[in-house]
Amino acid sequence: MNRLGITARNVFGNGYAVRNLVIGICAIIVTYLVIFPLFVLFNESLSVVPAGGERTYSLSGFYEMLGQWRTYRILMNSIIYAAGSSLVALLIGGSLVWLVQRTDIPAKKFVMLFALFPLFMPPVLSAIGWVLLLDTNVGLLNVVTQAIGLGSIFNANSMAGMIWVGGVLEVPLVFLWLWPAFAAMNPALEEAAAICGARSIKVIMTILLPIMLPAFGAVLLINFILSIEDVMVPIVLGLPAGINVLASEIYIAHIRVPTDTHTASVYSVLLLVITMALAFYYLRLTANADRYVTVRGRGFNQKALELGRARLPVFAGVCLLLGLIVGLPMFILGWTSLMPYLQVPSIAGLSLISLNSYRMLLDDPAALRGIGNTLIVGVSAAFVVMSLAVVIGWLQVRTRNWFSRTVDMLAFTPIAVPGLVIGLSLSILYLNVPLEIYGTLLIIWIAFVTRFLPYGVRLTYSGFSQIHRELEEAALISKAGWFRTIRTISLPLLGPTLLVGFIYTILRGFREISASLLLSSYGNEPYSVVAYHMWDGGEVGKASAYGIVALCCMVVLVVVGQWIAGRKVIGPES
Amino acid sequence: MIQISRLYKTYPGSKYTPVDDLSLEIQDGHFFTLLGPSGCGKSTTLRCIAGLERPDQGEIKINGVSVFSAEAGRNLPPYKRALSMVFQSYAIWPHMTVFQNVAYPLKCQGQSREDIRKEVAWSLDLVGLGHLADRPAPLLSGGEQQRVALARAIAGRSKVILFDEPLSNLDAKLRETMRSEIRALHQQLKFTALYVTHDQEEAFSMSDMVAIMNKGKVRELGSPEELYTTPRSEFGAEFLGARTKVSGTVRGRTDDNLLVVETPLGVVHCRHFADHPPGTSVFVYVRQSEILPSEGAAQPGAPVFSARIDSVEFVGDTIDWVARAGDIALHGRSLLGRPDCKKIREHLNEAIDLQIVSACCVPST
Ligand SMILES: Nc1ncnc2c1ncn2[C@@H]1O[C@H](COP(=O)(O)OP(=O)(O)OP(=O)(O)O)[C@@H](O)[C@H]1O
Ligand SMILES: [Mg+2]
Numbered sequence: 001m002n003r004l005g006i007t008a009r010n011v012f013g014n015g016y017a018v019r020n021l022v023i024g025i026c027a028i029i030v031t032y033l034v035i036f037p038l039f040v041l042f043n044e045s046l047s048v049v050p051a052g053g054e055r056t057y058s059l060s061g062f063y064e065m066l067g068q069w070r071t072y073r074i075l076m077n078s079i080i081y082a083a084g085s086s087l088v089a090l091l092i093g094g095s096l097v098w099l100v101q102r103t104d105i106p107a108k109k110f111v112m113l114f115a116l117f118p119l120f121m122p123p124v125l126s127a128i129g130w131v132l133l134l135d136t137n138v139g140l141l142n143v144v145t146q147a148i149g150l151g152s153i154f155n156a157n158s159m160a161g162m163i164w165v166g167g168v169l170e171v172p173l174v175f176l177w178l179w180p181a182f183a184a185m186n187p188a189l190e191e192a193a194a195i196c197g198a199r200s201i202k203v204i205m206t207i208l209l210p211i212m213l214p215a216f217g218a219v220l221l222i223n224f225i226l227s228i229e230d231v232m233v234p235i236v237l238g239l240p241a242g243i244n245v246l247a248s249e250i251y252i253a254h255i256r257v258p259t260d261t262h263t264a265s266v267y268s269v270l271l272l273v274i275t276m277a278l279a280f281y282y283l284r285l286t287a288n289a290d291r292y293v294t295v296r297g298r299g300f301n302q303k304a305l306e307l308g309r310a311r312l313p314v315f316a317g318v319c320l321l322l323g324l325i326v327g328l329p330m331f332i333l334g335w336t337s338l339m340p341y342l343q344v345p346s347i348a349g350l351s352l353i354s355l356n357s358y359r360m361l362l363d364d365p366a367a368l369r370g371i372g373n374t375l376i377v378g379v380s381a382a383f384v385v386m387s388l389a390v391v392i393g394w395l396q397v398r399t400r401n402w403f404s405r406t407v408d409m410l411a412f413t414p415i416a417v418p419g420l421v422i423g424l425s426l427s428i429l430y431l432n433v434p435l436e437i438y439g440t441l442l443i444i445w446i447a448f449v450t451r452f453l454p455y456g457v458r459l460t461y462s463g464f465s466q467i468h469r470e471l472e473e474a475a476l477i478s479k480a481g482w483f484r485t486i487r488t489i490s491l492p493l494l495g496p497t498l499l500v501g502f503i504y505t506i507l508r509g510f511r512e513i514s515a516s517l518l519l520s521s522y523g524n525e526p527y528s529v530v531a532y533h534m535w536d537g538g539e540v541g542k543a544s545a546y547g548i549v550a551l552c553c554m555v556v557l558v559v560v561g562q563w564i565a566g567r568k569v570i571g572p573e574s
Numbered sequence: 575m576i577q578i579s580r581l582y583k584t585y586p587g588s589k590y591t592p593v594d595d596l597s598l599e600i601q602d603g604h605f606f607t608l609l610g611p612s613g614c615g616k617s618t619t620l621r622c623i624a625g626l627e628r629p630d631q632g633e634i635k636i637n638g639v640s641v642f643s644a645e646a647g648r649n650l651p652p653y654k655r656a657l658s659m660v661f662q663s664y665a666i667w668p669h670m671t672v673f674q675n676v677a678y679p680l681k682c683q684g685q686s687r688e689d690i691r692k693e694v695a696w697s698l699d700l701v702g703l704g705h706l707a708d709r710p711a712p713l714l715s716g717g718e719q720q721r722v723a724l725a726r727a728i729a730g731r732s733k734v735i736l737f738d739e740p741l742s743n744l745d746a747k748l749r750e751t752m753r754s755e756i757r758a759l760h761q762q763l764k765f766t767a768l769y770v771t772h773d774q775e776e777a778f779s780m781s782d783m784v785a786i787m788n789k790g791k792v793r794e795l796g797s798p799e800e801l802y803t804t805p806r807s808e809f810g811a812e813f814l815g816a817r818t819k820v821s822g823t824v825r826g827r828t829d830d831n832l833l834v835v836e837t838p839l840g841v842v843h844c845r846h847f848a849d850h851p852p853g854t855s856v857f858v859y860v861r862q863s864e865i866l867p868s869e870g871a872a873q874p875g876a877p878v879f880s881a882r883i884d885s886v887e888f889v890g891d892t893i894d895w896v897a898r899a900g901d902i903a904l905h906g907r908s909l910l911g912r913p914d915c916k917k918i919r920e921h922l923n924e925a926i927d928l929q930i931v932s933a934c935c936v937p938s939t
Contacts (some may be wrong), residue, residue: 478679
């Protein structure tokens with residue numbers, strides 16, 4: 001027998017045939033989903049095909065890219081945008097979490113709900129909402145500042161505008177990520193410092209910040225990755241102002257006629273290298289998190305910091321902030337959706353309210369198809385994602401060996417691959433194989449499964465970690481086979497987790513745009529792409545109405561899911 | 575019968591060998607206990623037998639069926655091995671009722687509804703839980719969960735039941751009750767029990783045979799009384815609580831088959847497991863109850879010597895004391911209120927005559 005204990009008999013013939021078959025199939029699917037597209041992408045970026053000539057391999061694409069000043073300007077823009085918006089997100093999200101978790105501000109539930117609410121709004125529409133607020137000519141906020149004689153001071157189509165909007169879009173995510181870190185923080189540390197006579201501000205500066213630093217660093221990194229791969233804000237806000245970033249550059253190269261796949265792939269590789277490196281660093285950072293006392297553990301007697309006289313002013317500030325970053329964009333979208341033509345909110349405008357935009361939606365086959373497509377693809381992708389995730393999560397929790405680690409790593413890889421890059425890779429792949437997949441819903445489905453798999457695996461991983469292995473072993477001893485054990489013991493115990501993952505995946509389907517944007521053609525556009533096209537085509541009222549409809553769909557989905565699961569679907573783990 | 579021969583098991587990524595060349599034979603109907611300190615590989619051994627862990631080397635046979643053999647590359651999964659198991663965590667499925675929990679193995683065996691109902695009622699009655707059949711499992715107390723686990727294990731009428739520290743999560747009083755109940759079940763149903771514990775009292779009070787394990791190896795094997803009176807190794811003697819250790823040399827043998835051992839404290843007659851020829855170096859182990867304040871003159875094999883009482887510790891029913899003779903520490907224990915107890919307390923930090931009344935010896939390594 002070899003050192004790893006792997007022999008043909010060991011893998012296939014010892015009574016675990018079903019188990020090994022299921023695991024084998026999942027491993028093959030995951031490998032196919034992750035490895036193939038990336039391979040094709042690298043292949044494309046390295047190949048040169050002169051018109052009518054043979055394909056040759058060279059690094060010329062990269063030399064060309066690195067030899068241009070333009071590349072560095074784009075790179076610089078990307079970094080400024082990503083760094084700026086992650087800081088904005090961390091600052092706002094971090095303070096909100098801290099206030100809700102560690103202080104005695106009133107109406108915590110309300111603050112939390114409000115902070116998370118933007119998750120129900122597809123980012124493309126939030127971005128549109130911000131344009132309607134910050135546009136130099138018609139932006140509501142500029143109209144207000146003009147009215148009080150300050151002139152038009154905001155500009156959505158600027159780097160500052162992009163940073164602000166990109167940051168605000170990530171606030172709910174920061175809120176979710178930082179929640180557990182704050183919840184697990186041992187208040188004894190704070191209390192000890194307070195007993196030593198440190199004043200509140202000092203406690204925050206000397207104890208809280210250093211302890212939370214790794215968590216902040218991790219969130220900052222994740223934010224940075226999400227921002228640098230974001231394509232929505234750069235094309236809605238950046239392109240009109242001529243501010244190009246890596247992501248928009250890839251998009252432009254892709255939609256150029258004729259499509260410049262080679263350039264797009266070279267830029268994609270550059271973007272991929274950046275996100276991969278950051279993701280790697282992120283894993284290192286969080287793997288060492290055990291060293292810090294802050295993480296883990298629960299049930300601490302959480303004593304809230306008393307804000308005293310500052311309590312109400314702080315609360316008012318929080319309301320104002322949430323009103324600005326959550327309320328206003330929603331309001332302007334709602335308002336615009338009810339107006340027959342674009343105009344700033346006013347009392348006079350109230351008389352014009354009509355459901356015209358909604359009626360137009362009903363008459364627009366593309367709009368209905370978009371929602372239908374997203375539901376079909378989202379539900380079926382959610383089903384497959386969670387099925388794969390159950391097997392991979394089980395494998396990772398119950399059998400820790402090189403095989404399970406490899407599969408887990410593969411399944412986790414897409415988290416570091418920008419959606420844009422997945423979209424591009426899939427389009428190259430399926431344009432070049434003789435399968436009729438390009439232009440169908442199937443290709444969108446493949447992109448969804450690939451992109452959302454890591455989150456599914458994360459969920460089932462923590463789900464299985466909470467199911468004592470002896471519960472499964474008792475079933476095996478009771479003469480249940482592996483499949484029966486999973487079906488009758490693990491799945492029922494995992495139930496709520498599975499439902500959460502299912503609904504979360506569908507929500508992500510509504511929000512997804514970066515991969516779909518490159519993959520959709522007439523007929524297979526999912527929701528976000530249709531919404532973007534409406535905006536792009538100048539149908540602002542209709543786009544806004546479309547956003548409100550999606551919002552309602554998602555709220556209904558989550559409320560129903562919550563009701564079935566009997567627990568929170570969206571929201572921090574308690 | 576369970577036969578284990580030359581079993582090895584290591585975990586990937588760890589150098590320690592939790593099961594190291596282990597061979598055992600467990601007779602039908604025996605109550606067999608693996609006893610050993612934490613981390614010595616008891617659970618690992620049990621899990622290998624159950625098929626939950628794959629050993630590296632060796633062979634395991636259950637009732638004549640080879641369920642694992644490294645040579646033949648055979649490793650039957652748990653559901654193909656004729657045994658049931660009671661887990662340390664009880665492993666009661668929280669999404670089922672008591673009835674469903676106990677019925678599960680029967681269902682998996684494909685028994686008919688009617689048979690299942692009868693069998694579950696029978697086993698729940700045996701463990702005294704007949705009235706709780708419809709209770710959802712999360713609403714049970716620890717002791718009740720333990721009984722459900724027992725009922726589930728006996729419901730299939732398996733001939734072999736494995737127990738992995740089933741009582742370690744219960745409070746002391748309940749533990750004693752459950753101990754006698756498990757024992758009674760064993761007497762009644764006559765299954766072969768393989769029981770794992772680190773509690774010596776538990777092991778001795780329940781078992782027909784006990785194997786003492788350390789670092790993946792069986793160090794001692796025998797009936798509880800044999801192990802207690804004649805340990806075979808330093809580890810066994812110390813693990814079973816002999817606290818005074820004196821080195822000596824064998825000088826001969828008495829008529830009633832005790833070894834005559836010469837020690838710095840005098841000549842001691844020792845119980846022994848294996849025979850040792852004169853001249854062998856041995857360690858003499860004296861239990862706390864075998865060392866007393868002297869009442870008079872030395873007898874042959876029970877030397878009297880002078881020592882100084884260093885410390886006296888009040889424990890409850892007894893006092894534990896430590897005396898010193900030269901560089902030898904002597905650990906004794908006296909019943910509270912007895913004359914010798916008074917004597918010891920009076921002589922704290924003073925010299926006193928002590929006597930070793932009996933002892934055992936093991937070969938020194
Ligand atoms: N899955 C595993 N991976 C690596 N090492 C393990 C694993 N399970 C157990 N071990 C190690 O094997 C050794 C023996 O473990 P085992 O559980 O058999 O001990 P035990 O005798 O049952 O102890 P206890 O009385 O504490 O339950 C321990 O050192 C343990 O750390
Ligand atoms: Mg154990």
